[in-house]
């Protein structure tokens with residue numbers, strides 16, 4: 001390794017066959033040469049480092065070769081080929097339009113077009129980054145392109161095809177170069193390594209290939225970089241350490257923790273990653289990719305989208321087997337939302353941790369809220385025979401110490417969750433007030449999930465004390481969030497003396513989750529108790545106002561720090577999009593960003 005030549009130069013392909021990852025395209029070029037059907041102008045489009053210039057040079061050499069081989073390659077032995085290989089051929093003229101884009105530069109080139117080749121048949125003019133030519137230069141060039149001498153062939157190369165004028169495009173044969181697949185790059189790196197006598201683990205080369213993102217030139221220069229610090233022995237570990245790549249091992253462990261609902265473990269893995277100097281957003285990006293890779297493993301159709309080495313692919317397959325599809329969808333969504341919110345979040349570490357906690361809870365057996373977050377849900381007993389008791393199995397019916405009436409014969413029962421169960425005596429004597437299996441505060445402390453309190457209420461009859469054996473009429477008029485909010489605020493005017501409740505209701509507005517559920521987020525247990533105190537009156541007021549007694553209300557307490565995130569502009573936008581998908585179209589169409 002004393003005279004180490006940069007691999008990208010040393011292993012620049014010199015035959016069509018050695019061009020990596022562009023088989024179809026090189027075959028077409030070979031066929032064109034074979035059948036003598038050469039165009040006067042070609043346009044090579046594609047991302048950087050995928051072989052455009054290399055192909056142009058090989059093409060120039062091959063069409064000038066005196067003794068092309070049977071399979072259409074240049075012989076590399078004749079005088080023309082030798083001149084090309086020694087870079088002294090006059091039959092190839094390269095212009096880098098990125099730095100030579102003036103009219104004068106083009107005029108100099110045009111002057112050379114007139115002179116016929118001394119040996120060989122064709123002069124090939126390669127204009128790299130042709131989209132960088134100035135408008136005047138383009139115009140000067142156009143005339144030559146329209147009527148070139150028969151010995152001149154132009155090969156224009158660009159990474160930005162859309163910037164090429166239609167007048168140029170229509171005069172060229174267009175070849176679209178694909179970004180090279182990770183597998184192809186890794187395979188070529190393996191070849192280079194073996195030629196150089198360097199041992200390399202396949203996983204390590206795969207990481208390099210992924211990092212190069214489809215460009216062989218980048219891959220080779222990263223390879224050189226890795227060779228220089230690993231001293232001829234490239235291991236996966238040395239590569240991820242030196243290229244600042246996050247070990248996939250973390251993600252495998254993390255997903256295991258998710259599936260076991262192991263919040264502490266997930267948080268500790270994240271801490272480990274932070275301790276190793278990785279930033280939160282980088283980590284979340286990697287998590288999104290890992291989840292995506294698991295998803296593509298679920299279906300043989302999408303399996304080719306997995307760009308990892310064979311041994312790692314097997315691990316992905318095994319972990320994917322353990323992941324239910326809904327889990328993956330939801331986890332990807334949460335991870336993506338975290339990524340979107342990351343920039344605007346004031347507490348970035350908390351945001352990531354919250355996301356991890358939420359993903360951990362996706363597969364918890366408890367009832368999940370529409371946002372995928374388990375709620376401690378208290379479901380009311382059904383008010384009549386027509387409505388079977390919903391969720392009564394999930395909530396053990398404990399003997400309520402303060403129940404006003406036996407539950408069994410109770411047609412209009414409602415459960416409430418409250419630390420202070422007392423109701424004003426005399427109001428609603430027939431309603432049974434069953435506390436939660438444990439008071440809200442205690443329950444929250446006992447279980448790992450966040451403090452969530454929810455109340456379900458259905459079919460609250462307005463006049464329960466009257467002997468009314470009949471089933472209450474089901475009212476199910478659709479209502480909007482505006483109507484709900486209006487009724488919500490109207491109610492506060494009926495209770496002017498209840499200062500705390502009025503304040504709570506004015507500051508904590510309901511949010512519709514679906515047609516029959518709305519959630520109210522409050523700051524404290526005191527506010528929960530306060531709403532519970534007036535629960536029946538409030539619900540029957542809303543039912544009357546909205547002509548609907550089929551909806552339920554959920555109460556929840558903000559977690560520490562959560563409120564900031566909830567009210568971030570991004571969150572407002574997400575909520576808007578949930579309500580009206582057109583907002584997203586608008587956002588996407590105009591490429592808007594929240595400041």
Ligand SMILES: [Zn+2]
Nearest residue numbers: 065075078081
């Ligand atoms: Zn030759």
